[in-house]
Amino acid sequence: MSGSYKIIQSLARAFLIIDCFTEEVKELTLNEISEKVDLNINTTRGLVQTMLHYNYLSYDLQDKHYRLGSIFLEKVEIAQYDYTEKIIEMIRGDLQRIADQYFVSTRFHSVENLSITTLIERKPSRSRYMLSIHNQTDFPLTASASGKLILAHLSETHLNQVLSKVRWEKYGQGTITDPNILKKQLKDVTKNNVSIERDELGDGYASIAVPIFRDEQLVYTISVVSTTQLINDSYDALIQELRDIQETIHKLAEFQ
Known part of the structure; x- marks a missing residue:
């Protein structure tokens, strides 16, 4: 394979420079870059200046350090959107089938920091009655299945910060109002890889959610919601x- 194409040396060197930056190494001086890629300082300077021009690198005049440029943020957004669209098309039919078979509402959510956004919802097509959740409703993370997935995957310090700002209101007979009890439940969520809420957002309603990870980060959740009796x-x-849908999505991630 190596003999079937020609490597452009300048491009290869530029990619090596990009690879110098990691989660642990976010900034470097010109000399540090030169040492890492094993190039003389003048060659490194020329490559770096070109990469600065095209926003692949940025430069701080005060501390004289280079960092990855803004173009990566733009490209990540494009790639993430394309990846999300592939998932939606792949699971749309299964979400509808589950909704019809079990008389539940199914949802696929994206997760960003502490925010949950519904990307697609499917409802039973042949049911006379259905349970629907308003898209603009801001549910407390402590009382929703997907919200608990977010909390369960926070660091202990971050979790304590979030819980310290919670208004521990009672929404239903199952609402947890003790942070210590919630923390114990969150450990079960992490252990079992599934989150459940029963009668926490309101009496008679329940939900189940599973996490979807990419690069070890929680990026999506899939959930079902219905009456507590139907869920039980x-x-x-x-x-x-x-979990079957979860596995399908994780397999897709392996090839992205």
């Missing part, structure tokens, strides 16, 4: 359905 009646089957 199909509890094991619903969890398996969600």
Whole structure:
């Protein structure tokens, strides 16, 4: 394979410079870059100046350090949007099938920091009645299945900061109002890789959610919501359905 194409040396060197920056190494001086890529300082300077011009690198005049440039943020957004669209098309049919078979509402959410955004929702197509959640409703993370997934994957310090600002209101008979009890439940969420809420956002309603990771970060959740009775009646089957979709998405991530 190596003999079937020609490597452009200047491009290869530019990629090596990009690879110098990692989660642990976010900034470097020109000399440090030169040492890492094993190039003389003049060659390194020329490459770096070109990469600055095209926003692949940025430069801080005060501390004289280079960092990755703004173009990566733009490209990440494009790649993430494309990846999300692929997932939606891939799972749309399964979400509708689950909604019809179990008389539940199914949802696929994106997660960013402490925010949850619904990307697609499917409702039972043949049911006379259905349970629907308003898209603009801001549910407390402590009382929703997807919200607990977010909390369960925060660092202990960050979790304590978030919980210290919570208004511990009672929304239903199952609402947890003790942070210590919630923390114990969050450990189970992490251990079992599934989150459940019953009668926490309101009496008679329940939800199950599973996490979707990419590069070890929580980026999506898939959930079902219905009456507590319907969720309880199909509890094991619903969890398996969600885990099957979860596995399908994680397999897609391996090839991205």
